[in-house]
Amino acid sequence: MCELLGMECNVPTDIVFSFSGLALRGGLKGPHADGWGLVLYEGKAVRSFLEPTAAANSPLATFVRKNPIKTLLAIAHVRKKTRGRVSLENTHPFVRELWGRHMVFAHNGTVRGVRKHPIGRFRPIGDTDSEYAFCALLHLLDRAFPEGYPRSQHALWEKVAELGGRIGREGTFNFLLGDGRHLYARCATKLSYIIRKAPFRQATLADDDLCVDFSQVTTPSDRVAVIATQPLTRDEVWVQGNSGEMWVFEKGKLRATLPSR
């Protein structure tokens, strides 16, 4: 199993605090030592940092923490392999172009029977079920909206939820998906979120004594949604997801909670 982390905001925000918590679980406080990745949007494109090694003692992960890059939307992952060998090809998050924008995907769980779904033009580069599931999701989205990024956001949200349910039916399909504008978070077994907004307070990492007083680094209109496999802080109240439910975040707000079965 793996751990997921997503962040979606209304003002460019750095993910250092949450990523530090996740990175600790990548081989130091957790068993997820088989790779890590962090993908940050800037407009419709992303920059990505990926390594098929433990985040906890990665110089690149340390660099990313010490040189924060602000973003409106980020997805991160630490990997404990279940299927697929340890390699860069199998390191989440996966990135593909669809509708002239980068789409980003990270998964926790295993997806039995995933290879019966069509993937069309999207071919996996590695050999994980996760990347295959992402290819199937993109293919089915592309087929549903062949004209490009849909004008109706609601139609897109509902389609993602429907396809998440369809592809994940026989497996454990907790995922984070980014389209540069929304963060979609599907809960199969375990996923939590928190929205930080004014009045901002202090928060302390669950796995470390690292503590941030968000009131010192924010303005009153800031909204930051953070989604994680397990709550990353010990002194905040996180919302637990229900199985077969998908959240849609936009501009730091939970815009929809949709059935995804």
Added chain:
Amino acid sequence: MCELLGMECNVPTDIVFSFSGLALRGGLKGPHADGWGLVLYEGKAVRSFLEPTAAANSPLATFVRKNPIKTLLAIAHVRKKTRGRVSLENTHPFVRELWGRHMVFAHNGTVRGVRKHPIGRFRPIGDTDSEYAFCALLHLLDRAFPEGYPRSQHALWEKVAELGGRIGREGTFNFLLGDGRHLYARCATKLSYIIRKAPFRQATLADDDLCVDFSQVTTPSDRVAVIATQPLTRDEVWVQGNSGEMWVFEKGKLRATLPSR
């Protein structure tokens, strides 16, 4: 205009020395301050480092130089924008999946009339002629070999050369293309290469006093091809390309020189 750098080898090699030379041209010794990128293959997948800022004073570029990653195939680029604004979306090299592998592309020049070429399923994310040309190249390659990565390498090489000539006919289409196995280098106006092999010697950067004695960091069977817009060293003999010619490198050898008109 921009500067290109490619490296293709028979043993994993770090690109630090050449990239240092390129990075100097990215805003310090050269006018190419509008972005830089470095993409390194590991198997069929890549890791990429991209920034829409000058390489010369980039902490990330410094990190990459101080924490060398060995690879068999790398493509780098420093950008001086001609068309397309300064943004991450417009930063080379561009990466797309084709045939279940990452394809990587960087371009120097402008490609007039590029938008008359079909791009099929490949949509540009940014607004450069370069990315559009890459999309056209991928679409036409996909159409020529719909079954996947061609068994006949020669057929693939010749197709890349032919398409490079077709897309670049009305413009200046110096490019580097990687498919994880080969490095293709098309010369329209300016491109040079060198193959370093035993007996290895010392080399000094053209733009700096940085000097490496390659005999200290290599074994006798190593072969490293380096391709650049302009020779990066002042004490080695580089081969200059001819207009409308494409080189194919594999395992540190020049495997073919093909017409590309």
